[in-house]
Amino acid sequence: MDVETSADDSQFCLSKADKEQYEKEERPESQQEILRRAAKDLPIYTTTASRAIRYCDRCQLIKPDRCHHCSACDICVLKMDHHCPWVNNCVGFSNYKFFLLFLMYSLLYCLFVAATVLQYFIKFWTNELPDTHAKFHVLFLFFVAAMFFISILSLFSYHCWLVGKNRSTIETFRAPTFRNGPDKNGFSLGCSKNLREVFGDEKKYWLLPIFTSLGDGCNFPTRLVIMDPEQLTVSSQSEPAKSSGPSQSFPTRPLSESQNRLLASDSQWVESGPEEENVKSGAKKHIIVSLES
Numbered sequence: 001m002d003v004e005t006s007a008d009d010s011q012f013c014l015s016k017a018d019k020e021q022y023e024k025e026e027r028p029e030s031q032q033e034i035l036r037r038a039a040k041d042l043p044i045y046t047t048t049a050s051r052a053i054r055y056c057d058r059c060q061l062i063k064p065d066r067c068h069h070c071s072a073c074d075i076c077v078l079k080m081d082h083h084c085p086w087v088n089n090c091v092g093f094s095n096y097k098f099f100l101l102f103l104m105y106s107l108l109y110c111l112f113v114a115a116t117v118l119q120y121f122i123k124f125w126t127n128e129l130p131d132t133h134a135k136f137h138v139l140f141l142f143f144v145a146a147m148f149f150i151s152i153l154s155l156f157s158y159h160c161w162l163v164g165k166n167r168s169t170i171e172t173f174r175a176p177t178f179r180n181g182p183d184k185n186g187f188s189l190g191c192s193k194n195l196r197e198v199f200g201d202e203k204k205y206w207l208l209p210i211f212t213s214l215g216d217g218c219n220f221p222t223r224l225v226i227m228d229p230e231q232l233t234v235s236s237q238s239e240p241a242k243s244s245g246p247s248q249s250f251p252t253r254p255l256s257e258s259q260n261r262l263l264a265s266d267s268q269w270v271e272s273g274p275e276e277e278n279v280k281s282g283a284k285k286h287i288i289v290s291l292e293s
Contacts (some may be wrong), residue, residue, distance in 0.1 A: 045186075046186075083098070196214060
């Protein structure tokens with residue numbers, strides 16, 4: 001399961017001039033100003049807990065949403081979940097589906113071994129099994145299969161719960177910070193859409209080791225409501241405490257309909273007012289995301 005999961009998109013790297021200026025600056029405020037200017041047009045909706053742009057000094061790039069630096073692999077991993085020593089690799093956007101299938105296949109294999117050895121295990125305890133050295137092998141095999149089955153079942157169940165909530169292991173312990181503060185469910189679009197984000201639209205490929213996850217690992221739809229720009233201006237003026245300040249320009253909108261397939265169906269969008277009247281009057285449409293409960 002050695003799949004590339006690093007963040008190597010050039011749009012998240014600083015330009016040569018910005019990088020030189022960033023390295024020369026000693027004040028964190030000036031460095032953040034450079035990062036805010038570079039991240040102005042990037043699809044980034046999360047910040048640090050102190051409202052700063054997430055930047056990796058090691059990889060020298062602005063971290064995309066849900067991206068974290070792995071100290072073991074020494075790279076930034078897209079939608080990083082955790083570093084798994086069993087597969088000797090980071091589990092992230094590119095191989096998260098494969099990791100889930102790996103757990104499911106292992107779970108079924110342990111169940112198969114335990115089920116086929118069960119009859120000999122029962123004969124062992126009822127003294128019906130011939131007195132040979134093989135009976136100890138049968139006993140050992142059954143206990144190992146049962147032990148791994150229980151441990152893998154707990155891990156697989158936990159990750160199934162994470163998929164349903166659209167969280168990573170890191171986000172469970174440290175909620176991502178959005179414009180309005182930390183929110184563990186910030187990326188959750190409802191259980192069915194969360195499943196599709198990991199396993200894809202084609203259900204016939206869900207149980208096959210084929211990469212079918214939606215998106216590119218850098219852009220993720222959020223629970224933020226797409227509002228009219230004038231309403232955003234009014235709301236930001238009426239709630240100055242929640243804003244990031246005049247010098248901080250963070251993206252406030254989630255991905256549009258054309259940017260993410262999860263938000264592409266008409267049933268997921270509600271438009272206010274008849275379409276013909278909006279075209280004639282030139283009024284801007286108010287579009288909101290219809291989230292699943």
